Amino acid sequence: MTLLIGALTIGLILSLLALGVFISFRVFEFPDITADGSITLGAAVAAILLLHHVHPVIATIVACAAGAIAGMVTGLIHTRFGINKLLSGILVMTALYSTNLHIMGRSNVPLLDQRTLASLAEGVGARITGGTGDLFILDWSVALRDAAVLMTSFIAAALVGLGLYGFFRTNLGTAMQAAGDNPQMIRALGVNVENMIVLGLALSNALVALSGALLAQYQGFADVQMGIGMVVWGLASIIIGEALVGVRQLGFIITGAIMGSVLFRLLVAIALRAGLDPNDLKLVTAVFVFCALILPAFLKRLTGARQPAPR
Amino acid sequence: MLSVNAIRKTFNPATPNEVRALQGVSLSLATGSFVVVIGTNGSGKSTLLNALAGTFLVDEGSIVLDGTDVTRWPEHRRAALVGRVFQNPFSGTAPNMTIAENLVLAARRGQPRGLGWALKRTARQEMRDRVSRLRLGLEDRLDNSIGSLSGGQRQALTLLMASWRRPTLLLLDEHTAALDPRSADHVIHLSEEIVSRDKLTTLMVTHSMQQASNLGDRLIMMHRGAILHDFTGAEKRRLRPPDLLARFESVRRAELLDESVAEMLRRAYV
Numbered sequence: 001m002t003l004l005i006g007a008l009t010i011g012l013i014l015s016l017l018a019l020g021v022f023i024s025f026r027v028f029e030f031p032d033i034t035a036d037g038s039i040t041l042g043a044a045v046a047a048i049l050l051l052h053h054v055h056p057v058i059a060t061i062v063a064c065a066a067g068a069i070a071g072m073v074t075g076l077i078h079t080r081f082g083i084n085k086l087l088s089g090i091l092v093m094t095a096l097y098s099t100n101l102h103i104m105g106r107s108n109v110p111l112l113d114q115r116t117l118a119s120l121a122e123g124v125g126a127r128i129t130g131g132t133g134d135l136f137i138l139d140w141s142v143a144l145r146d147a148a149v150l151m152t153s154f155i156a157a158a159l160v161g162l163g164l165y166g167f168f169r170t171n172l173g174t175a176m177q178a179a180g181d182n183p184q185m186i187r188a189l190g191v192n193v194e195n196m197i198v199l200g201l202a203l204s205n206a207l208v209a210l211s212g213a214l215l216a217q218y219q220g221f222a223d224v225q226m227g228i229g230m231v232v233w234g235l236a237s238i239i240i241g242e243a244l245v246g247v248r249q250l251g252f253i254i255t256g257a258i259m260g261s262v263l264f265r266l267l268v269a270i271a272l273r274a275g276l277d278p279n280d281l282k283l284v285t286a287v288f289v290f291c292a293l294i295l296p297a298f299l300k301r302l303t304g305a306r307q308p309a310p311r
Numbered sequence: 312m313l314s315v316n317a318i319r320k321t322f323n324p325a326t327p328n329e330v331r332a333l334q335g336v337s338l339s340l341a342t343g344s345f346v347v348v349i350g351t352n353g354s355g356k357s358t359l360l361n362a363l364a365g366t367f368l369v370d371e372g373s374i375v376l377d378g379t380d381v382t383r384w385p386e387h388r389r390a391a392l393v394g395r396v397f398q399n400p401f402s403g404t405a406p407n408m409t410i411a412e413n414l415v416l417a418a419r420r421g422q423p424r425g426l427g428w429a430l431k432r433t434a435r436q437e438m439r440d441r442v443s444r445l446r447l448g449l450e451d452r453l454d455n456s457i458g459s460l461s462g463g464q465r466q467a468l469t470l471l472m473a474s475w476r477r478p479t480l481l482l483l484d485e486h487t488a489a490l491d492p493r494s495a496d497h498v499i500h501l502s503e504e505i506v507s508r509d510k511l512t513t514l515m516v517t518h519s520m521q522q523a524s525n526l527g528d529r530l531i532m533m534h535r536g537a538i539l540h541d542f543t544g545a546e547k548r549r550l551r552p553p554d555l556l557a558r559f560e561s562v563r564r565a566e567l568l569d570e571s572v573a574e575m576l577r578r579a580y581v
Contacts, residue, residue, distance in 0.1 A: 167426075169428060169429055169430065170425070170426045170427060170428060170429055171415075171419055171424040171425055171426070171427050171428075171429045172424045172425055172426055173429070174408070174412055174415060174416055174429040175416060175419075175424045177405070177407075177408060177412075178405040178408060178412075178413075178416055181405035181406060181407045181408060182401075182402070182404065182405040182406065184397070184402050185402060185403050185404060185405055186405070186416065187386050187387050187390070188364070188386070188390055188393075188395045188397075188403070188473075189390055189416055189417055189419070189420045189421075189472070190387050190388070190390035190391055190419075190420050190421035190422070191387055191390075191424070192385075192387045193387070248407070248456075
């Protein structure tokens, strides 16, 4: 049960990462590798602020803002200096590695006795249930802290998902979507596409950093290595989500990305439990994303051979 | 209204690929005039439209639109004054967004875009009315994605979008060249309708001699980055496709002469 709840919680926390990756990869078709660095940045900033007894909510918000700045830098490098998208992200990601070490002062910052969003949630949970003992849900014993953190991450994912959906229904949000969909068209309608890319990457990396800040507070530490492979992880979540919902409509895609992230984490937890070497995890994830990317074209070729091409 | 003063543009200057696309074009358009631009391939007619739209900034000369000097304005800023329809039917609409979303984007052309809701229920009736005037039955499909539409339907929508907020200048860049004859015909009819109803100042590039002789109240013929002929009034009305073809033929002959003279000189002196 603890395993299941842990997987759900991490899945929900990482769904914020998936939503960030959705903005860069899907809205802008911008393979933004900055996320590998900005998720650690979010964790590092939050951890250090918590060590200095800053309120967890404020620490999380500042971590978010740091991620937004990282995304803006990537966007500016690409739009103002004409540097290739992938390279812009790689540059910022590389620079962030040193930045994160500077922020943390060492490669790992434990958060053992600090007040975090997790401990705040536990406190709220204790007030609601009137005790600090374990909860019993369907005859399962659940530690109060685990339940409270799961609720918090669920609320966070739901709020961010709704917020993002709402944002893409505003004038600014639709213009941002169009900037990714057809830059020539939206430029002719008076939108500065370059600014939209910078804004979109800022938003994307703010969500990624938020995910990192929550992850650090849940795990109880920030580690300079924690971001490695996270972009691929987010991409895997989005692909699973798209397969789950099957509809290319904004609300469904956002819900799908959250569901995909949770499902992917569950699958990973099961695989690890069944004996998958944790060292192989990134390899398996990469192979999975590769297969998912080539599968549609492969299927099309299979079915295309059997029936005449659809008009 | 629109005043273009001796604009020049050279692409890839000082390289083997140097192209002198515009070589001192001057043009003055009266409010409400409908000007057709024709010319041979590479004559600079599309480049002229792009220069007006701000796709690139000109090397020399100035562009004054409605009393404002827009020469140094980037494309997205000029969009507040200029509506455009591209040659490629896929260029003017966002394929993964719905018809309604595309129209809403067009309704705010050149306006600041904030966090207000894009799709308001009250706007839907107006959308239906205006889309129904395209006579394509799209008013019942406002929530379909643009990607599911044909080139002709997309081009008609782009035309509607370019003119949704009355543009100071409407630019039509061979906007029927990539369509099948029936769709091309329909889009041309719609263009004529919208331009005359809203009294839009329009610049239309075309390859079709038929369109060139039927449409507009002024005709400009371009060659080698400059304006060769400028027909207005009765002279424009009298022009028929054969006359235009004859003009092209004489240009071609002059060209051949140029080349043979060049060849002669080369033989004599090199």
